Amino acid sequence: MKALLGQVWPSSGDLDPSEIAAALEVRGDVGRTDLELTFPGAAVIIEAKRGWLLPSFEQLASYAPRITARGGGALVTLSQASHALAATQLPAQVDGVPVLHLPWRDVLDKVDESRRLERGQARAWLDQFSTYLHGVIHVRSVSDSWTYCVVLNNERPGGGGRYTFSQYVTEDLRYFHPYGIGGWPTEPPNFMAFRWQGAVHRIHRVVKADVVPSLLDRWPDIPATEDTVRPHAVYELGPRLPPFEPIMNGASYRASRLWVLLDQLQSSETLAQAMAGTRQLTGRG
Structure with a gap:
């Protein structure tokens, strides 16, 4: 707690731990906070969100x-x-109160720092806490086989840059999409399938995900346009998964973005059959 407070309210470093009180889900006239840390003359209210989401100004x-x-x-x-994304979406202060952001990764780092200073039962508690936080942060289980299936084309983001949308996947093993608009995911999928010319041509596991304020932060050669200078989810893709032969669509999906189970996609002759199998097993898709 002291390590965390020291990052957002440095003057708390002079406090004795007994002076710091923690309260979960404190209800007030206008809502319930997630965590409140109070100490003489000040308080820190922490509002936690899943995924990349951030609280609204009104909240x-x-x-x-x-x-x-x-x-x-x-x-x-x-x-x-990330700090960079939060800086584009959060105010610096609200009614004179500073607004600060902590990525979950920073909290895990503080847990690890504290763990190295402890022995015995205290270290065991911190080990359990770290395990729990990893479970919370990775919202989707690594065994989750839902696959996000999207269409690629040979245009270039912003009309320029080194790669086409297809080449980012096939040559750079990266994929990106706008974040927070148009029904795009706000949590990263575990798997992605990419289709073009009437067939699914590639399936990959998502091994890393981030949200950047602008595509130019990751790829400076992309032209600055209204579509590129906005938050984007960026996925790092693992090696290509089988089958390595195209899986024909079997139906007209145009540019639809689809959710399908991985095993159904890998074992079906067409995407349409995989979608039907997914609906039969889950009622979704």
Whole structure:
């Protein structure tokens, strides 16, 4: 707790741990906070979100009076969003109360730092806490076989740059899509399938995911346009998975984005059959 507080409210480093009180889901007149840390003359309210999501300005504003009433402190957002993404979507302050962001990765780093200073039961507790947090942060289990199937084309993002959309997948093993708009996922899939020319040509596991404020932050050669200078989810793809022969669509899907079970896709003659098998097993797809 002291390590975490030290990152968002450095003056707390002089406090004795007995002076810091932690409260979960504190209900007030305008909502319930996730975590409140209070100490003499100040308070830190932490609002946690799953995935890359961030709280709204209105939600933060509803909590600001609690900080003011304590005499000072900060509002802290906690999610998988990076510092760079949070900086584009969060205000620096709300009604005079500072707004700070913590990626879950920073919390895990603090847990690891604290663990190295402990022995015996305290280290065992921190080991359990780290295991729990990893389970929370990775919202999708690695055994989850839902596969996100999208269409690729030979255009270039922003009309320029080194690669076409298809080449980012086939040559760079990367895929990206707009974040937070148009029904695109707000949590990364475990697997992705890519289709063009009436067939699924590639299946890959997603091995790493991030959200960047702009595609130019990752690929500076991409032209700056309204479509490229906005938050994007970026996926790093693992090696190509079988089958290595095209799986024909078997139906007209145009540019639809589809969810299909991996085993159904790998064992069916067409994407249409895989979708039917997915619906039969899960009622989805």
